[in-house]
Amino acid sequence: MNTPIYNFLQNYSERDVLRLHMPGHKGKLFCHPLSTVFPYDITEIKGADSLYEAEGIINESEKNAAKLFGTVRTLYSTQGSTLCIQTMLALAAKPGSQVIAPRNAHKAFINSCILLDLDVVWIFPEGRNNGIVSFSYSAEDVEKAIASSKNPSCVYITSPDYYGRMADVSAISAVCKKYSIPLLVDNAHGAHLKFLEKSLHPMDLGADMCCDSAHKTLPVLTGGAYLHIKNEKFAADAKDKMALFASTSPSYLTLCSLDLCNEYLETSAKEQLLDVTLRISRLKGLLVGKYEILETEPLHFSLSGIPIGIDGYALSERLRFCGIEPEYFDDFYTVLLFSPLNSKPEFEKILNVLSEINPKNEKIKNEGFFIPRPEKVLSPRQAALCESEEVPLEKSLGRICSLAKVKCPPGIPIVAPGERIDASCMNILKKYSISTMNVVK
Ligand SMILES: Cc1ncc(COP(=O)(O)O)c(C=O)c1O
Structure with a gap:
């Protein structure tokens, strides 16, 4: 498989060109271990294409990735899965509509809902749970959530989750198809799933769109991610929607690593x-x-x-x-x-x-906890755009959360913006060492 981005950068770095363009390092960083990569870090000069109007080497490389993943279209992101999540929700969900999502969603999802004015119908686990990262839910749970919501625009699931546990994507996809609702999958932790002996990649299990943080499990620089699209209708608009949220200075080093990864995926x-x-x-x-x-x-x-x-x-x-x-x-x-x-x-x-490691004699008693189900008072966007203040955790009881306050990893909010912080939330927030909350004034 050809590597057009890498080839261009290599050629450019070997030529003695006076760089009167960005970036300011001019391809040089003297006497430093990183000095060998700086010549490859460029901007949109002639021949280098442009990520959001790709017609040249980037377009060619993205097409190579689409072929490897068997998609209608695969887009590169140099801003991680976060940018892909914003993009796929912008493509699939109209402002003001509802999205169905299990509660172990990453904050990138909640923040996208704020940006796009989406309301979330959450699927919560039954019973006690070992933390906030992971829980089991079935296609029937998704179907019930569809039935209880007002004309939802899409279903959004996280699979694999931070522990690596997978949802039943095929069964959930069948439910989504029954109701003609697109299925979006946060596959940030699963770019490699396509290349197992038998693919477990969400696009092969019935997802309409998914994001892969290539940088998490493949040899790609941090920030390198894919947005995969199955449907021609979404594919046509995808670049323009991505450009709404993206920096106009995507990293060529990250693009180059995605380009080289195509060759790796094809060969080894x-x-x-x-x-x-x-x-x-x-x-x-x-x-x-x-x-x-x-x-x-x-x-x-x-x-x-x-x-x-x-x-x-x-x-x-x-x-x-x-x-x-x-x-x-x-x-x-x-x-x-x-x-x-x-x-x-x-x-x-x-x-x-x-x-x-030697076993200890004392037994640990940890029965887990019930994941809080706080009252929803405002939409995520209303809460996030209100005047707000940061208060010590103990002063936040009864107030409305305005910002998804989480530690990364795992980046999963305990209380979402717009929800009232109750006593059960306080206990779990303390447990996750969150000492202040941002609340609506
Ligand atoms: C489940 C999940 N989704 C999305 C993201 C965001 O991915 P990225 O850091 O590539 O933007 C993360 C990051 O850790 C994640 O764990």
Whole structure:
């Protein structure tokens, strides 16, 4: 597969051109480890195309990506899945309409609802839950939410979630088709799913659009993401809608890494993924029993040491002490996120460290909690655009939340803008170390 963006940048960086254009570093950064990449960081000069009016090398590279993912159209983003989420909601949902979403949505979704004036019909978990990141819901739950809402414009789900657990995308897609409602999937954690032995990518399971943070699980620079589109109607408008929210200075380094990733996906990704996913499942097989291991998509290894008396914080500290930095941890789980680039010795190191951790005698009692269902008073946009103030958490009881205050990761709000902060919210906000809230004045 050709790499038109990389080829252009390489050629340009090798020519002795006096750069009387942006950026200000002029392709140079003396005596610094980053100096070799600066010549590739350019702006929209002649021949370099333009991301939101792409007709040249960027268009060609995006078409290569669309071919690899089997989509009608794939757009590049240098502003992560966040920009793709804004774009797909702008394409599928009219201002003032309702969107159906399970409550474990990332704040990028809530913020998009503020920008686009969308109301959310939330799907909450039944019963107690181990944290806010993940819960099980079925296609029937989605159907019930459709029935209880006013002419919803789309269904928006997160799969895989931050633990790597997947929703039943095919069954949810069948429900959406029954009601002729588009299904949008936040697949930020699943760009690689297309390249497994059997694709588990949302676009192959019935999604109409989805975002992939290529940078999370593929060899792409931070910010590099895809917006995949199945439907010609959405495809036609997609660039213009994306441009509404995007910077006019997309990073050519990130674009170049997306371009190079096409070649990688065509040539070596499948083989490397197969190898790495086999190693991960072998690792899980050797550690199951000692640890509780979540059923996830193949690159996530989400484990809990609760059965051996070690919570997520202590387990993560132990890993860090041994030179392993996890992606995420909470009370229960520690998330180890692999990519096709992890090597055999790295697996041996993880196995050694996790095998050598000694069980503690004390049992940990943690029954989880009910995810709060606060009263909805204003729409997210009304609340976010009101005059607001930041107050200490204890002073926020009874007030209306104006901003999705969350820690990243996992970036999942406990209270959404427009909701009244009640006692159950306070407890969970405290638990997630949130000490102040932004509230409507
Ligand atoms: C589930 C989920 N969706 C969306 C995003 C936003 O992705 P990005 O950082 O690529 O903009 C994240 C970021 O962590 C995420 O975890």
